[in-house]
Every structure is written in C-alpha cells, then in structure tokens.
Amino acid sequence: MERDIYTDDHEQYRETVREFLAREVVPHHARWEADRWIDRAVFAEAAKHGVYGLQIPEAYGGAGEPDYRFRMVAAEEIAKAHALSFALTVSLQDDLVLHYLLDLTTEEQRRRWLPGFVTGELIGALAMTEPGTGSDLQGIATHARRDGEDWILNGQKTFISSGIMADLVVVAARTDPDAGSKGFSLFVVERDMPGFTRGRKLDKIGLPAQDTAELFFTDVRIPAGNLLGTEGRGLQHLMSHLPRERLGIAVKAIANCRAVFEETRRYCFERKAFGQSIGDFQHVRFELAEMATEIDVAQAYVDRSVLAFNAGTLSAVDAAKGKWYVSELQNRVMDRCVQLHGGYGYMAEYPVARAFVDTRIQTIYGGTTAIMKEIIGRDLAR
Numbered sequence: 001m002e003r004d005i006y007t008d009d010h011e012q013y014r015e016t017v018r019e020f021l022a023r024e025v026v027p028h029h030a031r032w033e034a035d036r037w038i039d040r041a042v043f044a045e046a047a048k049h050g051v052y053g054l055q056i057p058e059a060y061g062g063a064g065e066p067d068y069r070f071r072m073v074a075a076e077e078i079a080k081a082h083a084l085s086f087a088l089t090v091s092l093q094d095d096l097v098l099h100y101l102l103d104l105t106t107e108e109q110r111r112r113w114l115p116g117f118v119t120g121e122l123i124g125a126l127a128m129t130e131p132g133t134g135s136d137l138q139g140i141a142t143h144a145r146r147d148g149e150d151w152i153l154n155g156q157k158t159f160i161s162s163g164i165m166a167d168l169v170v171v172a173a174r175t176d177p178d179a180g181s182k183g184f185s186l187f188v189v190e191r192d193m194p195g196f197t198r199g200r201k202l203d204k205i206g207l208p209a210q211d212t213a214e215l216f217f218t219d220v221r222i223p224a225g226n227l228l229g230t231e232g233r234g235l236q237h238l239m240s241h242l243p244r245e246r247l248g249i250a251v252k253a254i255a256n257c258r259a260v261f262e263e264t265r266r267y268c269f270e271r272k273a274f275g276q277s278i279g280d281f282q283h284v285r286f287e288l289a290e291m292a293t294e295i296d297v298a299q300a301y302v303d304r305s306v307l308a309f310n311a312g313t314l315s316a317v318d319a320a321k322g323k324w325y326v327s328e329l330q331n332r333v334m335d336r337c338v339q340l341h342g343g344y345g346y347m348a349e350y351p352v353a354r355a356f357v358d359t360r361i362q363t364i365y366g367g368t369t370a371i372m373k374e375i376i377g378r379d380l381a382r
C-alpha cells in the first residue's frame with residue numbers, strides 16, 4: 001500500500017542516510033559482528049551526518065529537528081542495509097538516552113552533555129534491569145544514599161545495551177526504601193567515576209556486534225549535579241519515557257519486516273523447483289500474500305503512531321499495543337521468511353538467517369509482550 005507519511009525533505013534525508021550506510025556501515029558490519037564490537041568512530045561519523053541525534057536543539061550544536069519521521073527513515077534504511085547491531089545502538093541514543101537527557105536535565109547538565117552527543121563523542125546507555133528484576137521495576141535493589149550534597153551508589157545491573165561502550169549511563173536506583181513507587185531516582189554515572197566497573201560482555205544468540213553488559217557500582221560517589229530529573233520520581237520518569245522506546249521498537253520491527261520480506265519475495269521468484277519458480281506455487285504465494293497484508297496493516301498503525309508521537313498524543317497504551325503487536329509479527333515474518341529460503345535460510349551468510357536470531361529479542365526488551373498486554377488490559381479494566 002502507498003504510504004503518504006513522508007515529504008520531499010524526508011526523501012532527501014533518506015538519500016543522505018543511504019549514502020552514509022553504503023560508505024561507513026555496510027562494508028564493515030560483518031567484521032564488527034565477527035569482532036563482537038562496532039568501531040566507535042562510526043558513531044562520530046553518524047552523528048555528524050545526522051543519522052541520529054537530530055532532535056538535539058540548535059543551542060547545543062544540534063539540528064533541533066523533533067520530527068520522528070526522520071528517525072523512521074533512518075530505521076528503514078538501516079534495516080534495508082541489514083545492519084541490525086548498528087540499528088540498536090543508534091535507537092538506544094535517539095529513543096532512550098537522548099530522550100531522557102533532553103527532557104529531564106537542567107541547563108547546566110545540557111551544556112555539559114549534549115554537545116558530546118552532537119559530535120558522537122559520547123555514547124549513552126540506560127540501566128534499569130538487574131539480575132533479580134526486569135519486568136518488575138519496583139524490585140530494583142540498586143540503591144543510593146545521601147552523603148552531604150553527594151549520593152553514594154551501590155548495586156548491580158545486567159543486560160545493559162552498550163554497557164561496555166557507554167560514557168554516560170542513566171541508572172535507576174532506590175533512594176528511599178520506605179517510599180514505595182516514589183522511592184526511586186535516576187542518576188547519570190560517568191565513565192571514570194571511581195567504583196563504577198563493567199562486568200562481562202554478555203554472549204548473546206543474536207546482535208553480536210552490539211555490546212550487552214553487566215555493570216557494577218561499589219560506593220560510587222555521585223555529585224548532586226548528576227541527579228537526573230526529580231528525586232523520588234525515577235519510576236515515573238521511566239514510565240513517561242517508555243512510550244518512545246516502544247515506538248522505536250515497533251518502527252525498527254516494521255522496517256525490518258519490510259526489508260526481509262522484500263528479499264524473500266525476490267528470492268521466491270528466482271529460486272526454481274519442479275521446473276518453476278517457487279513463487280509460482282500457490283502455497284508460497286499465499287505465504288507471501290499473508291505477510292504482505294499483515295505488514296501493510298501493521299505499517300498503517302506504526303505510521304499513525306509516529307504522527308501521534310509528533311503531535312504529543314501517543315499514549316502509553318497505544319505505544320504498548322504497537323510494541324507487542326509489531327514485534328510479534330516480526331518474529332512470525334522472520335520465521336516464515338527463513339522457511340521460504342529453504343536450507344539457505346539457515347545459512348549465516350544470508351541476511352534472513354541473521355535477522356531471524358537478531359530480532360528475536362524484540363518481544364522481550366523494552367517490556368515483554370506479556371507486560372504490554374498487562375498495560376493494555378489494566379487500561380481496559382479501568
């Protein structure tokens with residue numbers, strides 16, 4: 001189905017992103033996957049070319065472009081380049097870390113951190129999950145206590161995307177054990193703070209180039225100036241920022257569905273069996289027809305969500321609907337596309353095979369499918 005969401009400006013931006021990816025990412029992505037590490041320098045280049053961070057205001061050196069459609073264009077082009085590890089680091093900056101740093105910071109904090117994101121020198125991470133708690137954020141055990149003007153942070157986080165690479169980590173910690181959901185705060189922990197150490201770079205089944213790590217905090221002294229947002233409102237800050245993360249996951253998911261589906265469609269009309277292209281078998285055509293339909297229907301929801309986000313009206317419930325539905329669709333599409341490739345679909349050299357494992361996480365991080373349904377169900381029961 002024709003989409004009418006973009007203007008000429010978005011299409012011009014698409015060309016810039018496409019050229020950037022062809023030059024700076026595609027030739028290197030396989031090596032990054034083998035090395036289990038993305039060259040840091042590419043993020044500086046990406047930031048300079050506006051592949052991420054466009055929303056940083058001009059006062060801090062950025063482009064001041066809040067239109068999420070640009071972010072969607074970048075996600076589509078990165079998906080077509082099958083650079084999924086790179087995609088996650090970029091969306092981690094745009095959809096999570098920068099979103100917090102733009103919304104919750106004081107002027108002094110903005111001047112300190114935002115210019116580093118404009119040049120791509122600073123990479124950020126967001127640390128909520130702990131070994132003992134993921135879905136249930138109220139179970140966070142990492143804690144900070146006041147010491148004069150400073151805070152002393154202790155605890156442990158796990159599964160943190162870009163945890164090894166990050167220069168700044170937004171950490172959720174309990175600051176008042178007696179205040180229930182009002183007893184959490186967010187802190188920015190910086191690379192060289194004594195007592196902040198990185199644990200293992202975790203060995204995942206997919207997204208090999210994207211580092212995912214354990215982080216440890218032992219008596220880390222956090223200056224008062226590194227408290228993010230309001231003391232005691234950490235959980236509320238997380239809740240209010242999760243819709244953008246979830247929109248980002250749905251956007252990546254639908255972009256990846258389209259890219260892998262298109263490769264699969266082409267493959268089906270090239271591959272021959274029993275004297276004809278496999279795409280000429282009714283079963284295969286029906287598989288393609290069902291996927292094309294589901295992708296178009298889901299795309300319409302995502303496009304509408306993006307416009308709602310731009311207008312400031314995307315609700316947490318609507319973002320949760322998009323997150324679970326489109327990421328589950330993505331799992332189904334990847335599985336069917338592997339099947340249609342036959343044995344080649346199981347070969348790591350084929351993008352479809354890599355996408356199959358790289359995207360499996362999409363229904364888990366950013367809130368699992370079950371948690372999304374809880375959010376929607378609670379709203380329905382109100």
Ligand SMILES: Cc1cc2nc3c(=O)[nH]c(=O)nc-3n(C[C@H](O)[C@H](O)[C@H](O)COP(=O)(O)OP(=O)(O)OC[C@H]3O[C@@H](n4cnc5c(N)ncnc54)[C@H](O)[C@@H]3O)c2cc1C
Nearest residue numbers: 126127128129133134135159160161364365366367368370
């Ligand atoms: C590659 C990767 C990157 C990640 N990046 C980050 C990151 O950058 N920052 C960060 O903070 N975290 C990150 N995470 C963590 C991720 O967000 C959590 O793994 C996820 O939220 C699930 O938490 P959990 O692993 O503790 O699972 P659990 O919460 O233990 O859930 C286990 C199962 O129980 C189900 N379940 C739990 N509660 C309910 C309920 N109320 N009703 C029904 N079912 C329920 C879940 O749906 C799931 O199926 C990442 C994880 C991975 C694997």
